[in-house]
Amino acid sequence: MTDLPHYQLFIDGAFCEGSAGQVMATQNPATGQDWATFACASAADVDRAVASAARALDDPAWRDMTQTARGKLLYRLADLIEQNAQDLGAIETTDSGKLLAETSSQTAYVGDYYRYYAGLADKIEGAVLPIDKPDMHVFTRREPIGVVVAIVPWNAQMFLTATKLGPALAAGCAVVLKASEVAPAPMLEFARLIEAAGFPPGVVSVITGDAENCAIPLTRHRDVDRIAFTGGPDTARHVVRNSAENFAVTSLELGGKSPIVVFEDADLDGAANGLIAGNFGASGQSCVAGSRGLVHRPVLEDLIARITDKAKGIVVGDPLEQATHVGPLCTHAQVARIEDTLGKATAQGATIHMGGAPLDRAGNYMAPTLVECAGPETETLHVEMFGPVMSLIPFDTEEEAIALANDTPFGLGSGVFTQNLARAHRVSARLKAGICWVNTYRAISPIAPFGGYNQSGYGREAGLDAIHDYTRTKTTWINTSDSPMANPFVMR
Structure with missing residues (x-):
């Protein structure tokens, strides 16, 4: 096993082993043989990843970066994805068994998802409200929702990551990306492109691990503000229960029987x-x-x-x-x-x-x-x-x-x-x-919303409105009168 390729976690801008030393092997489905190993996150690693995301949100390097500059980083990431699409596709194919013809072409295409949200980054706008009080100037602004947990399955990793990471980063959030413990190698390799694109440390961490040590501590973590989950309905029920601990805004893209x-x-x-x-x-x-x-x-x-x-x-x-x-x-x-x-x-x-x-x-x-x-x-x-x-x-x-x-x-x-x-x-x-x-089937686009009804989940990914799902609306009231406040016991 020591001769096999080994993938590390990516936390706070650096590659590392899991603090508990847990390592798992991943199989090549075409042969049934182990082909690589990967580090697994512990609850302590989850804490470290979430803490780094929270720090990044407060770091001027990310907090004060202009929305246009954020978009440029996403354009850079899109270029890197396209340049490395064949290699990423080969890793995904070896790890999951999906066809190289699809993994490489789909990886190249998801660059357009990052470009789509790069273009929207500096178009996240608030509004001045025509308020019914003449001495008040009232406006809204959209602020990053905060620390986002993005959980993706193994079967369409680059696509399902792009639908979450693209709008989250364009909105100014920081993201902990949790790859499936089944075939996680492409996501851990993708972390190298995050680093190369120049995102500040902590803005994106990529981890994987089992439910008890990684997924549960992550989805119930008190500092998580939003969870974007793709997977099966049974796991989703656990995610929803866990989110009761932090009241994280949650979206679910689940299974289907179409x-x-x-x-x-x-x-x-x-x-x-x-x-x-x-x-x-x-x-x-x-x-x-x-x-x-x-x-x-x-x-x-x-x-x-x-x-x-x-x-x-x-x-x-x-x-x-x-x-x-x-x-x-x-x-x-x-x-x-x-x-x-x-x-x-x-x-x-x-x-x-x-x-x-x-x-x-x-x-x-x-x-x-x-x-x-x-x-x-x-x-x-x-x-x-x-x-x-x-x-x-x-x-x-x-x-x-x-x-x-x-x-x-x-x-x-x-x-x-x-x-x-x-x-x-x-x-x-x-x-x-x-x-x-x-009269067609299985077509996708960054412009078209994607999501389901009933036990296929709620919320939508991709499309124009998805970026708003990674923001909160703040309303600001400014008293433009020089007069002191009137009766403090009566609501205006």
Whole structure:
């Protein structure tokens, strides 16, 4: 293990080992073998990271930096990310099993998220209020909310970091970024770019570790003002409970079980591609995976034939190879969970048209799988698979399609395939989801808000308004009269 690459924590502008000396290994999902080690934070390290963030907020180097200068630092960070996108992508692929073709291109693209918020940094404005008291000058200003904890999962690390770190830094906050203890290497490597960009010490710290020693002390820390969390609903419940200790403003971007509705008038080749993108893209390891395909009954058989035909060309293999379409799953536990869920679905009468089992090779490989469900109770329609499993179920009417689509506690993504513009507007408006893609799927932009309903969380990331979520509004009253205050016992 000593010959493996080793990643340290980044606290208060310096790389360091965890104070408790805890070290964990991380596996390459394509081989199942340990490939690197990383330091784990203790509660004392959490204290140190939060304290450094609080100091940074009071340090003139960050506190008095102009908003325009903050934006320039973010532009510099964006350039560094683009320049290092291939290397960061290779580390992420080795650590998580995601395709290099996606990790490298997505890393390069998230530079645009930092540029978007860099451009907004000096456009955070207050207002002069037309107050109803002629002797008062009243104005508002937006101030940084304070110490931000940003918690990201392993499956889209650079993207989900950018949606939090970009607006937080543009607003003038200081951030403790907590990487998942599953595949944390890209985030610990990313810390080098934070340092190179020239952010003052303590403005961004990057740590990782287990729940007891790191995540719990971090989310309940008394000096934390805001928590931006992406992960699963069960963990989110703990985060919300922990935030009761500090009353931190909290946003949650959680899991999903997104519907893709295909009407009989849809371009079926386009719909098949949308379903493949929504289920087999990123090996199905996406919170917006469109894993509930709702298909107008007259075209179900045709659509299944098109999907299975297209699937013949899917290359499952080494995620570092550019020709690969589907790589390994990040953990073996995901493979076991999928096997268990598929077993329950077939016992309920579901038909597996392709795949349905792990591949007989080293690593955590699951064959791309297509399930035709026997009814709306089929297990695969309700469990977030986080793997390359597509479930299809027929519907007969538009009302039935909407009811099936909304029959879930989640509400993150959704899709509609139809050539009827009126239907596209009508159905997308009624789907209970924070995002709806029409005749496409799995598209992102720094300009477009991202977030869900119900158990998919609350709050929005990306877009113009997200920057305001990292500020507090202060109202200032100035008495412009030379007269002394009137009766002090009567509110003005």
